Amino acid sequence: MKEIPANDPKLRSWVHVPAGSDFPIQNIPFGIFEKDSEKRVGIRIGDHVLDLNFLQHNGYFEGIELPRGIFRKAFLNEFLSLGKKLTSSIRNRVSELLQVGSPLETHGSVDVFLLAAELVQVCMPIEVGDYTDFYSSMQHAVNVGSMFRDPANALFPNWKHMPVGYHGRSSSVIESGVPIIRPQGQILSAEAERPAHGPTKQLDFELEMGFVTCGESVQGVPIKTEDAEKYIFGLVLLNDWSARDIQKWEYVPLGPFLSKSFATAISPWIVTLDALEPFRTEGPEQQPEVLPYLQYEGMKHFDIDLEVGITPKGTQERIVCRSNFKHLYWNMAQQLAHQTVNGCNVKSGDLYGSGTISGPDPGSYGSMLEISWGGTKPVMMKDGSERSFIQDGDTVKIRGFATRQDLKIGFGEVASEVLKPF
Amino acid sequence: MKEIPANDPKLRSWVHVPAGSDFPIQNIPFGIFEKDSEKRVGIRIGDHVLDLNFLQHNGYFEGIELPRGIFRKAFLNEFLSLGKKLTSSIRNRVSELLQVGSPLETHGSVDVFLLAAELVQVCMPIEVGDYTDFYSSMQHAVNVGSMFRDPANALFPNWKHMPVGYHGRSSSVIESGVPIIRPQGQILSAEAERPAHGPTKQLDFELEMGFVTCGESVQGVPIKTEDAEKYIFGLVLLNDWSARDIQKWEYVPLGPFLSKSFATAISPWIVTLDALEPFRTEGPEQQPEVLPYLQYEGMKHFDIDLEVGITPKGTQERIVCRSNFKHLYWNMAQQLAHQTVNGCNVKSGDLYGSGTISGPDPGSYGSMLEISWGGTKPVMMKDGSERSFIQDGDTVKIRGFATRQDLKIGFGEVASEVLKPF
Numbered sequence: 070m071k072e073i074p075a076n077d078p079k080l081r082s083w084v085h086v087p088a089g090s091d092f093p094i095q096n097i098p099f100g101i102f103e104k105d106s107e108k109r110v111g112i113r114i115g116d117h118v119l120d121l122n123f124l125q126h127n128g129y130f131e132g133i134e135l136p137r138g139i140f141r142k143a144f145l146n147e148f149l150s151l152g153k154k155l156t157s158s159i160r161n162r163v164s165e166l167l168q169v170g171s172p173l174e175t176h177g178s179v180d181v182f183l184l185a186a187e188l189v190q191v192c193m194p195i196e197v198g199d200y201t202d203f204y205s206s207m208q209h210a211v212n213v214g215s216m217f218r219d220p221a222n223a224l225f226p227n228w229k230h231m232p233v234g235y236h237g238r239s240s241s242v243i244e245s246g247v248p249i250i251r252p253q254g255q256i257l258s259a260e261a262e263r264p265a266h267g268p269t270k271q272l273d274f275e276l277e278m279g280f281v282t283c284g285e286s287v288q289g290v291p292i293k294t295e296d297a298e299k300y301i302f303g304l305v306l307l308n309d310w311s312a313r314d315i316q317k318w319e320y321v322p323l324g325p326f327l328s329k330s331f332a333t334a335i336s337p338w339i340v341t342l343d344a345l346e347p348f349r350t351e352g353p354e355q356q357p358e359v360l361p362y363l364q365y366e367g368m369k370h371f372d373i374d375l376e377v378g379i380t381p382k383g384t385q386e387r388i389v390c391r392s393n394f395k396h397l398y399w400n401m402a403q404q405l406a407h408q409t410v411n412g413c414n415v416k417s418g419d420l421y422g423s424g425t426i427s428g429p430d431p432g433s434y435g436s437m438l439e440i441s442w443g444g445t446k447p448v449m450m451k452d453g454s455e456r457s458f459i460q461d462g463d464t465v466k467i468r469g470f471a472t473r474q475d476l477k478i479g480f481g482e483v484a485s486e487v488l489k490p491f
Numbered sequence: 492m493k494e495i496p497a498n499d500p501k502l503r504s505w506v507h508v509p510a511g512s513d514f515p516i517q518n519i520p521f522g523i524f525e526k527d528s529e530k531r532v533g534i535r536i537g538d539h540v541l542d543l544n545f546l547q548h549n550g551y552f553e554g555i556e557l558p559r560g561i562f563r564k565a566f567l568n569e570f571l572s573l574g575k576k577l578t579s580s581i582r583n584r585v586s587e588l589l590q591v592g593s594p595l596e597t598h599g600s601v602d603v604f605l606l607a608a609e610l611v612q613v614c615m616p617i618e619v620g621d622y623t624d625f626y627s628s629m630q631h632a633v634n635v636g637s638m639f640r641d642p643a644n645a646l647f648p649n650w651k652h653m654p655v656g657y658h659g660r661s662s663s664v665i666e667s668g669v670p671i672i673r674p675q676g677q678i679l680s681a682e683a684e685r686p687a688h689g690p691t692k693q694l695d696f697e698l699e700m701g702f703v704t705c706g707e708s709v710q711g712v713p714i715k716t717e718d719a720e721k722y723i724f725g726l727v728l729l730n731d732w733s734a735r736d737i738q739k740w741e742y743v744p745l746g747p748f749l750s751k752s753f754a755t756a757i758s759p760w761i762v763t764l765d766a767l768e769p770f771r772t773e774g775p776e777q778q779p780e781v782l783p784y785l786q787y788e789g790m791k792h793f794d795i796d797l798e799v800g801i802t803p804k805g806t807q808e809r810i811v812c813r814s815n816f817k818h819l820y821w822n823m824a825q826q827l828a829h830q831t832v833n834g835c836n837v838k839s840g841d842l843y844g845s846g847t848i849s850g851p852d853p854g855s856y857g858s859m860l861e862i863s864w865g866g867t868k869p870v871m872m873k874d875g876s877e878r879s880f881i882q883d884g885d886t887v888k889i890r891g892f893a894t895r896q897d898l899k900i901g902f903g904e905v906a907s908e909v910l911k912p913f
Contacts, residue, residue, distance in 0.1 A: 199662050227677075231677055236660055238658055239620060250834050253834070254832055266783065319653065320745075323742075324747075330835040360687075411749040412663075416662050491712060
């Protein structure tokens with residue numbers, strides 16, 4: 070495990086962190102918030118947001134070479150483009166400043182630079198350049214293949230040879246809290262000869278995580294698995310909203326398009342790969358052996374608990390899925406090596422979704438399609454209503470957190486309420 | 492036809508325009524060029540580039556409300572975000588300034604703001620937000636379907652109901668002149684049980700055009716066909732580089748991914764939709780009737796001649812395809828209405844590829860896959876060598892121009908040389 074000063078479980082902050090918080094001093098996730106009608110880079114600690122622009126302006130980043138105004142930006146992209154060595158230095162410095170006894174503790178006027186999280190507007194952290202969505206959970210691929218094709222041949226021949234993926238839509242990636250407008254599109258009903266236009270009847274979530282890249286690679290030059298994590302800044306929770314009926318009619322032969330591009334929601338605080346170091350774990354054995362460019366050394370999977378809850382309007386939440394990021398067959402380093410093996414270049418602020426993270430048992434399936442098994446096994450909500458897919462007025466929340474002994478590193482949540490079409 | 496002052500065929504410029512030039516005063520395409528290590532917005536006329544930043548700085552855009560420094564940018568995106576009404580005003584004003592007798596003619600020091608095109612570096616015109624690639628030529632879809640599946644059922648059931656498309660990779664969209672590094676990837680040979688890693692043996696061009704959007708639409712609100720052209724700033728030539736062997740193994744079930752994402756090349760001067768007004772033409776009859784959201788009025792296809800030439804290193808060019816943009820089944824307004832029918836939002840600087848534009852006869856097929864019919868009918872080059880696909884050292888050029896009586900509006904070219912992998 071890499072030794073990272075900011076990760077020391079013994080560190081304590083002068084900022085009050087409630088017990089069980091997702092955001093102890095060992096986390097320090099990065100995001101964008103709005104203050105005085107201006108967007109700025111901040112980090113989250115406990116129930117507060119720390120203004121990094123204030124810290125730079127007041128000389129707290131002395132000794133770290135930073136462009137002026139790098140934290141007075143609408144997105145993290147420029148900061149990420151400085152590369153991982155620098156972004157890691159900033160996280161370690163912020164950790165020092167948040168420790169008991171640091172000069173920041175006695176700076177005075179703490180309200181100026183440390184803001185109550187509930188009082189600030191938290192925004193999209195990145196301007197998404199490219200968004201790729203992988204399909205890296207074997208259980209999910211098997212479930213979908215079994216429902217739509219043949220349980221005996223659920224996986225396509227290429228699945229165990231490569232992290233299959235496709236390009237998604239960047240413009241419609243939104244942050245937690247932005248409502249989802251139920252999408253409309255072409256649907257071919259079972260009994261119909263021709264498609265009809267209307268709102269989807271099979272709106273679904275997909276439980277995913279996404280990683281965000283920092284630095285730029287050169288077009289024409291693949292990234293090796295051993296170098297991939299240098300380009301991975303951190304992770305977010307990701308809900309890859311899907312319309313199954315639209316998907317079914319449109320996706321042959323060029324893949325999912327409008328069934329996905331209406332919205333993809335992410336959690337607003339990017340948890341750094343550095344902060345997740347203590348949670349590395351072994352991945353599954355990969356058989357057949359993968360091609361050399363996909364082979365890797367060490368532990369490149371991460372043990373992160375995930376859950377999904379549905380709250381119909383005015384009622385209580387029902388948890389419908391508990392899964393874990395470690396269930397993925399393909400890890401992030403393999404995904405990035407595959408993405409670039411053809412010379413495709415990576416930029417700062419790209420987003421790479423894992424694909425739906427379904428675990429081995431039905432309670433860990435990561436979409437309503439799988440949970441309700443294509444609508445044949447509806448799920449009971451707390452108010453007694455049933456769900457095969459997501460209804461108008463439902464709020465879907467994904468949460469994620471990694472725990473080990475006395476350490477919890479959390480992601481907060483990505484929450485989206487579904488509204489009927491305008 | 493819309494009356495646009497800058498389109499008047501009688502206009503003559505004080506800038507010398509060689510006979511047959513793609514860029515008469517009636518064109519005025521926009522692009523980015525580098526001057527004194529600084530990127531700026533320019534337009535092309537004849538063999539010259541006109542510096543719009545100079546014009547703004549010297550008051551020539553008086554009366555048009557423009558942000559300061561809008562033409563001293565690395566990309567056109569911010570200019571495009573001002574919306575089509577404003578971008579059209581700028582084109583009309585530039586036209587006035589280029590006409591014989593305008594004050595600009597006698598400004599003096601013409602070399603400061605009017606530069607020889609061959610002496611300036613022309614750059615990527617836009618920072619591509621999202622790149623969508625459609626599949627809108629019926630002949631192309633029939634050809635591919637006939638080769639890979641069944642000639643009797645070459646078109647998938649959805650093809651005549653919607654402009655099928657998929658998301659492409661934005662980061663690897665490059666301008667004319669940037670070399671293509673032959674991509675590597677997974678290939679499953681006919682005789683093999685497992686895929687192998689290596690350079691593609693089936694590198695191909697795809698003759699396409701792409702349109703670039705201006706303005707932003709609201710997420711959740713579809714764009715109607717009658718409003719779509721308000722969001723279409725202009726067009727470029729587009730070569731959607733493809734690796735057929737990689738594509739064949741990877742594309743089921745999520746569509747083309749690494750077989751395309753290594754490079755997509757565009758011509759550097761964006762020809763405005765305004766300049767193409769005189770070249771509107773009828774589209775094909777669409778049977779079965781399309782759904783209401785895809786119906787349109789008026790002429791929304793454009794008559795633009797296209798050609799592709801291959802030049803093996805050190806030899807002469809052989810033209811392998813002559814096609815026309817009007818051969819598309821689905822027009823741009825339908826493509827944008829379909830893209831947004833689910834509420835997906837459009838941003839300034841998105842790129843939308845038409846899909847390979849194949850005409851009805853073999854001489855108009857827009858890819859080597861079709862021209863050589865899957866490698867069974869190689870094409871003779873000028874040096875006597877044969878091509879089924881593109882070889883290292885080959886330069887592929889796409890050219891496009893619209894002509895009517897005494898008017899020619901051209902796109903220049905998109906040229907790419909293929910290099911072997913590093």
